[in-house]
Amino acid sequence: MLPPYRIKVVEPIAFLSAEQRRMAIASAGYNPFNLRADQITIDLLSDSGTGATSxxxxxxxxxxxxxxxxxxxxxxxxxxxxxxxxxxxxxxxxxxxxxxxxxxxxxxxxxxxxxxxxxxxxxxxxxxxxxxxxxxxxxxxxxxxxxxxxxxxxxxxxxxxxxxxxxxxxxxxxxxxxxxxxxxxxxxxxxxxxxxxxxxxxxxxxxxxxxxxxxxxxxxxxxxxxxxxxxxxxxxxxxxxxxxxxxxxxxxxxxxxxxxxxxxxxxxxxxxxxxxxxxxxxxxxxxxxxxxxxxxxxxxxxxxxVVDPWYLQARAASTARMAQLINDAGVDTVQPAGIHALYLNAGRLLPHLSPAQFPGHALGCQLYLDGGIRCAELGSLYLGAMDENHQLVTPAPFELVRLAIPRRVYTDTHLEYVAAILADIAKDPERVSGYRIVSAPPILRHFKVRLEPLT
Ligand SMILES: Cc1ncc(COP(=O)(O)O)c(C=O)c1O
Missing domain, CATH: 3.40.640.10 (Type I PLP-dependent aspartate aminotransferase-like (Major domain))
Incomplete structure (x- = not known):
């Protein structure tokens, strides 16, 4: 489905080495919200305020x-x-x-x-x-x-x-x-x-x-x-x-x-x-x-x-196509695909990690480590109930990762790249390690939490 626009102004994106990405996410306390934008290749953290204007x-x-x-x-x-x-x-x-x-x-x-x-x-x-x-x-x-x-x-x-x-x-x-x-x-x-x-x-x-x-x-x-x-x-x-x-x-x-x-x-x-x-x-x-x-x-x-039917149809088709690529690679997403984001079922992809090891967060970090992709966890780190020592008491119902898709920003080629990185992770999911919380604020934990990988 052809988008009803062509690109007139472009913005460079960063390509870091695997070692640079490893150091960047470590110094961010393994929280993607703490990464600098120039440390990211594809930014799917949010579709909010991140679209291109006409x-x-x-x-x-x-x-x-x-x-x-x-x-x-x-x-x-x-x-x-x-x-x-x-x-x-x-x-x-x-x-x-x-x-x-x-x-x-x-x-x-x-x-x-x-x-x-x-x-x-x-x-x-x-x-x-x-x-x-x-x-x-x-x-x-x-x-x-x-x-x-x-x-x-x-x-x-x-x-x-x-x-x-x-x-x-x-x-x-x-x-x-x-x-x-x-x-x-x-x-x-x-x-x-x-x-x-x-x-x-x-x-x-x-x-x-x-x-x-x-x-x-x-x-x-x-x-x-x-x-x-x-x-x-x-x-x-x-x-x-x-x-x-x-x-x-x-x-x-x-x-x-x-x-x-x-x-x-x-x-x-x-x-x-x-x-x-x-x-x-x-x-x-x-x-x-x-x-x-x-x-x-x-x-x-x-x-x-935004209410142009052609624009909406092209955006919906692009998200659906990405969902298909990801599903074909063996990673389940919440069905049916919506428009502004895809939600990966990290709990199912990483069954070796318990909710207390934050499988959604672990998948998000792996996407950054392997491909410079930033996204957001929507699982127990975000929604779970914790005690005062940051131990998980009640897990979230699902361990999801949200890939939010900015409007009019990425081409299907960028989204294919994300699907390819995910496909690689899906080939050997056991290499993805879990995480534990080092410090966290009392409300809206996910924005400022700091973590470390479990060895
Ligand atoms: C459904 C919904 N409501 C409210 C908000 C808050 O909007 P803002 O980020 O502009 O404060 C958001 C932001 O993502 C949202 O997705």
């Missing part, structure tokens, strides 16, 4: 109006976001987690519950920071990594209804649907599930919001997999999805096709006023929210480009 985005950036208040760039951004989402109140923020903090501190009270199909890590942390409790209710199909059910990102509607009707029902302050479900294999949420959740929340008078960082990719997967939406354009599907919710919080570092940005979308005027006051005190005036005028311009244009 010539049209760079052209409109020159129109950036940097007025402190009421900038022309703000109105262009607001009109684009407003027409996409249908929400009357839009607040710009510098990135998604800033939106989470502003929204949750005005919407959730200490002791309340926030329910999600799966909270993203910063979302989880921001719910806890306001004294509320995050509860994940993914659908049962999500637990079968190999099943090709089309909408494994859905929320479990029966479990949600049970919670709302049960003794804790009165404590639920928010239902937040993450589209696509980044914490659970980039799986999409169906329109049927969004609509049913919306109706359930309305019946119980509970606000229903979207964490819509990948709204366009979710819309594409709906277009492909949900027959009733086959003839609808991705933008129209996305608008319909926003229509089911009372508001949204969006990181635009993904489907905004830009390095920075986000917004909160709201229907409720009072909530808007409360969030706006908080935004002005902590992010910036409500017509820029911590963003420069040129960022607002790039975002407004990026939001036009």
């Amino acid at each position: 010539d049209a985005q760079e052209a409109v950036a020159a129109l950036g109006d940097e007025s402190y208040a009421g900038a022309r760039s703000w109105f262009r951004f607001r009109d684009q976001v407003g027409s996409l989402t249908g929400y009357p109140f839009i607040l710009p923020v510098h990135q998604g987690r800033a939106g989470e903090r502003v929204l949750f501190s005005n919407l959730l009270k200490p002791g309340q519950i926030c329910v999600s199909n799966t909270h993203f890590d910063t979302t989880h942390a921001n719910v806890e920071l306001v004294g509320a409790r995050p509860v994940d209710l993914p659908c049962a199909e999500a637990a079968d990594l190999d099943s090709s059910e089309p909408f494994k990102g859905n929320i479990d509607l029966d479990a949600l209804e049970h919670l709302l009707d049960g003794p804790d029902g009165g404590k639920v302050g928010l239902v937040l649907m993450t589209i696509t479900n980044n914490g659970l294999g980039a799986q999409p949420v169906s329109m049927a599930n969004l609509k049913a959740t919306s109706e359930l929340c309305r019946r119980h008078r509970i606000p229903f919001f979207l964490d819509a960082a990948r709204f366009a990719e979710n819309a594409w997967l709906v277009h492909e997999r949900e027959p009733a939406y086959r003839d609808m354009a991705p933008r129209q599907i996305a608008t319909t999805a926003f229509g089911y919710a009372d508001g949204c919080v969006v990181s635009l570092k993904k489907d905004g096709l830009s390095a920075v940005g986000g917004f909160i979308g709201l229907r409720d005027e009072q909530l808007h006023a409360a969030c706006e006051a908080n935004l002005i005190a902590t992010e910036g005036f409500s017509t820029y929210g911590g963003l420069a005028g040129h960022d607002l311009e790039r975002l407004a244009q990026g939001l036009r480009e």
Whole structure:
């Protein structure tokens, strides 16, 4: 499938020797977040803020109006976001987690519950920071990594209804649907599930919001997999999805096709006023929210480009092709392939490592050692419960590694290289050693943890 663009500006990538990579990862405390970008050949750590902008985005950036208040760039951004989402109140923020903090501190009270199909890590942390409790209710199909059910990102509607009707029902302050479900294999949420959740929340008078960082990719997967939406354009599907919710919080570092940005979308005027006051005190005036005028311009244009069906189809096809190469090499990935990332089943590839030896982390380190590839563990290191001595008490349900694919950055040749490195590891997996934690922070452990290999 041909991408609908060609490359005009390129950026060199680094090729280190095996010895240089060994020294780099050791001095990074075996934590890929501590590596320098110029020590990496292929960077699949995140698809957030790592995409390439278009010539049209760079052209409109020159129109950036940097007025402190009421900038022309703000109105262009607001009109684009407003027409996409249908929400009357839009607040710009510098990135998604800033939106989470502003929204949750005005919407959730200490002791309340926030329910999600799966909270993203910063979302989880921001719910806890306001004294509320995050509860994940993914659908049962999500637990079968190999099943090709089309909408494994859905929320479990029966479990949600049970919670709302049960003794804790009165404590639920928010239902937040993450589209696509980044914490659970980039799986999409169906329109049927969004609509049913919306109706359930309305019946119980509970606000229903979207964490819509990948709204366009979710819309594409709906277009492909949900027959009733086959003839609808991705933008129209996305608008319909926003229509089911009372508001949204969006990181635009993904489907905004830009390095920075986000917004909160709201229907409720009072909530808007409360969030706006908080935004002005902590992010910036409500017509820029911590963003420069040129960022607002790039975002407004990026939001036009991201819903292009040709772009979405080419991106989905590229991810699916990479998944096929990896699966053919004997490495299982969460099925079916989503769009923004592939999730490797490290637990199955490295059965000689117990969860306490962090097989996902071990595979991630090996990808760096063998090929200069950076990626993120989504297993017991990230999600497991530990005691104060960093000993694993409760392992994560799965030991996964996420290969996130930046937008419009790598060609299929780069992705073939990654698959080839994985294929080599799969030929002799027993050479991959486990790891133990040397030090770790109390929250969001994976960002700052330091480890050492087990000899
Ligand atoms: C689903 C989801 N929500 C929220 C965020 C937070 O966004 P940001 O990184 O812009 O703060 C992310 C970031 O990756 C995400 O994937």
